[in-house]
Amino acid sequence: MKRTVLAIDIGSTKICALIAEIDDDNNAQIIGAGIAKAQGLRKGSITNIELASKSIKSALNDAKRVAGTELRSAIVTISGAYTKSLNSSGIVNIPNKEITLNEIQRVMHTSLYNANIPNEFEVLHALPYNFKVDDQDFIEDPLGMNAARLEVETHIITTQKSNLNNLRKAVKAAGVEVESVVLSGYASAIAVLNADEKELGAAVVDMGGNTSNIVIHSGHAIRYNDFLGVGSNHITNDLSMALHTPLHTADNVKITYGSLYAPSNDLIELPVIGDETSSHEVSLEVVHNVIYARVEETLMIIAQSIEKSGLKEHMGAGVVLTGGFTKIEGLRELAVAILDNMPVRLAKPTDVGGLFDTLRDPSYSGAVGLIKYLADGYTAYEIDVNRRMRHAGEESATHTGSLPEEAPKFEPIAPASSTPTSAAPTPPVKDEKIAESATMVNIGSNKPVQDDQPNPISKFWNWATQLF
Missing domain, CATH: 3.30.420.40 (ATPase, nucleotide binding domain)
Known part of the structure; x- marks a missing residue:
């Protein structure tokens, strides 16, 4: 269904x-x-x-x-x-x-x-x-x-x-x-x-608009996570300030000319911030330098976070980069250089x-x-x-809701009159202390008591009640 x-x-x-x-x-x-x-x-x-x-x-x-x-x-x-x-x-x-x-x-x-x-x-x-x-x-x-x-x-x-x-x-x-x-x-x-990357160990970096999230997998399990307040919008802000152009124009420049490869000397015409009726010319080399500086800084922050995790030696599959930030041309090559030649993969879902x-x-x-x-x-x-x-x-x-029904098998088997009132079945999920106390009681009672062979405590109790 x-x-x-x-x-x-x-x-x-x-x-x-x-x-x-x-x-x-x-x-x-x-x-x-x-x-x-x-x-x-x-x-x-x-x-x-x-x-x-x-x-x-x-x-x-x-x-x-x-x-x-x-x-x-x-x-x-x-x-x-x-x-x-x-x-x-x-x-x-x-x-x-x-x-x-x-x-x-x-x-x-x-x-x-x-x-x-x-x-x-x-x-x-x-x-x-x-x-x-x-x-x-x-x-x-x-x-x-x-x-x-x-x-x-x-x-x-x-x-x-x-x-x-x-x-x-x-x-x-x-x-x-x-x-x-x-x-x-x-x-x-x-x-x-x-599956191979999880087994070998890998860092996944989701590079978004304003933030980046890092998760390190090692042996099919998450061992480390970190949050970085850097993203692709920081490139837009840098371009807006460096080129004196409005944010929406800077964003279009980032999307159209966002590349880390060797720039050309071509000129582009951009509106001036505060006065969009006038415009000025900007070299694509300037655009490249602004983008390159911000991307390099972001990758260095990621490298520091991976170093801080202490799990670098457990990352056999290297680094997997995803998120909108990864659409910048040349990102993988620069990442390999900054991350000490670790394997780097750009990933889609x-x-x-x-x-x-x-x-x-x-x-x-x-x-x-x-x-x-x-x-x-x-x-x-x-x-x-x-x-x-x-x-x-x-x-x-x-079916975890049905687990409490199994709880009584963890309780001590004892005569009804000597059983404390707190021994009533309680869901182990509700209170970790109760689950642990049940464990402690059972340390010495691993073998179930047979019906035809009552334990010595039970014998003594029956004899004492008959005597007095």
Whole structure:
């Protein structure tokens, strides 16, 4: 049975709404798209809820008209601005010696519980990068394995609660509820990375209008993310100031003559800022020098961020650049030179069924990535913004609500009269402390008690009650 989903990519310069149908095999077909200029946003974050909601509504209405369908909830991207990341770890015992989804969920929530997250921050993603089964490191998927102990190391991405709440308010004012939120850099990585690049390790840099987001994948897991306040609009501003011409003219110059290759000495005629009735001539060499200086500076900032991550040696596949900024001619060659001859690839979003021609552009990687995320494109396991564990086989993940029914098997088996009242089954998702205490109780009770062989404590209790 097909399900219809709505994805809204809220960027620094544009808002893109996509409606898609996803079948039982997780094949996505885009059936509607709407694009609007972003208003009420600065560096990808909401600065005016009313203006932002108008932009979102405009993109949303266009997508609905094309798709001919009405949707009440959406998955939305959030900018990397005001995000903080940290690594954490968790460990649980396996009572029945076999790792199930319940154990994986418990260990993931334990790592989240152990993380020192400030009160004013909310978790966006908890992404595991190392599962350890007993003493064996870097297990790709621990599900179904036999073990006494399960450990996990996670990369946790958080954002300011106020930033997240403003985003939700703006989307709600546009007429839809926020079902889930995904970091924009994460969505872009899903759209452009192939399996080999994830395995070998790669940095994905989504270079947008006012911002750039960096995500580093290593061994099928996100290990690092960063946000840079630089984008292609900075080139427009530089051209406007250097050439003394209005911003819209500078933007046209960037699009028409934006190249990093050797310039010609040709002259172009441009209107003068403040007096568009008069014009002056400018050499294309000046245009080239302004663009080159800004692009070089941007790439150097990206190189510094990659160096700061400490994961440069884990990036066997090099750097993948996407976003509207990458349409500048010669960008790849300059990037290779600045990034110490690392492999560099310019990427467009990978094909999705029904992908409109306009969406094949690198500036729509984030929007397409959201659709692929909904179609099972996320990491094997993760905890999302709703504190729900997603599993690569979403069939299993959607049944996480049934996991609490399995909880009683983690509780101690004891006589009814000696069982504390707090032993009543409680969902492990609700409170990480409860899940952990259940683990502690089971350390010494791995073998189930047979009905025909009561344990010594039970015998003693029965004898004592009869005696007194």
